[in-house]
Amino acid sequence: MKVKNSWHRPQIIVVTALIAVGIIIMVAIAVVQHKPLNQKYKYGIVLDAGSSHTSVYIYEWPAEKENNTGMVQQKHSCNVKGKGISSYSGTPHKAGESLKECMDEAKKTIPKHRHQETPVYLGATAGMRLLKMDDNTASEKVLKSVATSLQSYPFSYEGARIISGQEEGAFGWITVNYLSDNFRKASGTVGALDLGGASTQITFVSRQELESPDNSIDFRLYGNDYHLYTHSFLCYGKDQVLKLSLEKQIEPKLDMTDNIILEDPCFHPGYIVNKSFQSVFDSPCVKKINSFLGQQSFIHKGLGDWNKCHEAIKKVFNTTYCRYSRCSFNDIFQPPVEGRFGAFSAYFFVMNFLNLTTFNLEEAKKNLETYCTTSWDTLKQKHPKVKEKYLAEYCFSGTYIITLLEDGYRFTNETWENIDFIKKIGDSEAGWTLGYMLNLTNMIPAEAPDTPLLPYGGYVMLMLILSLLIFVFFILGYIFFRRPSGPTHKEII
């Protein structure tokens, strides 16, 4: 009997090719089916109305992943020209006008079809807190003015308000930990140190019992509980502390009848500038002194003596009284600092300018001592492009930062090493604004969102590898089974 194999070589090739095409089509369908639709981005705008200036931040995130940590990033930022909104207390309508250039820029940056759904928030910090204390009506007028201005844009206006010091600290902490992806990794968290013009915040996770409820915040984020210590020191931003320090030096001289010459160890030798008393006493942070014996101004003269400057600055911290087991200063409870810290805003501007970000505490002090003795003329020649106001104040500001961290918050030579002076993480600036927006848009869920088993890229790769394997096995199988092991494979007789 002659059994004829009904499968001939060309037929097998055609069937193999058909199976291969089938697998490819299957993979293609699966890939297209699961591909995120053309990446659509959403946007949010936050205005940081600080005491010294206002910045507009635009954030961006993929529309389908808004609950995944690490997805929101800063797309753009704009510095509003001029001073902070609290400086418009006498001419409130100008506060709103001042935002125009940056808000027009926001209109250009965000695609038009997204304008209507883009939330815009304004948060004002210590400058407005101080104005509210000084003149509540004026602060309301300023807020009304910025609110009206923001409402004239095609975005979704979500409010303009003064945020509390606690919020400022907590949202700064959320920002740095969100950007470092610490919530998803459930690794340790980093503390946040923010130094502004009028206030300063310290926030970190503490394992100790928090003795004062005002300094305690609990969060549940992505399925983890966080027990935070936070405090905001109003009047301890670097501009207000400079006023405080000048006031402390001026006060004993107020009964002098001659011109008041203030010899300041925190300013450079050769620095000599006439300043108005008004510029020092125009804040609720310093004592109101009504009579200057007919004088309007004083002479501010630099000495360039770091040690004396350090001693003078220590005096702005009251460490004589503490009603808790432990205080930072001014009778404010603080547990010992724990873990790593990100120090941003003026901590970064100042320490970065002074090249002190990589030194240990003792080296930083030594370098700063040398810097402070540099003459004012030499410095101006060396840094012709730096704003004179900033340049004049770096010795003071650097000394304040070291004193605040060491004598205020009690960082030691060892724990100093845990401080990272940072401006940005990735493309996003460190500050309270991102955390504020994440919170208000509910983008930081208490429980971790369900995530697919594999990310999209991994899924595509797996499908490709599997189909390739099937294909290779098929070919190998074909070659193996067609190989004759006795009579020819064509015919068995």
Ligand SMILES: Nc1nc2c(ncn2[C@@H]2O[C@H](COP(=O)(O)OP(=O)(O)OP(=O)(O)O)[C@@H](O)[C@H]2O)c(=O)[nH]1
């Ligand atoms: N050297 C330097 N100083 C800056 C720069 N930008 C701001 N400052 C100063 O650093 C201090 C803090 O600035 P910010 O962090 O913007 O303070 P703010 O948000 O206006 O103030 P708060 O409302 O207290 O947070 C202020 O004294 C500013 O004048 C900068 O680019 N370089």
Ligand SMILES: [Ca+2]
């Ligand atoms: Ca600030």
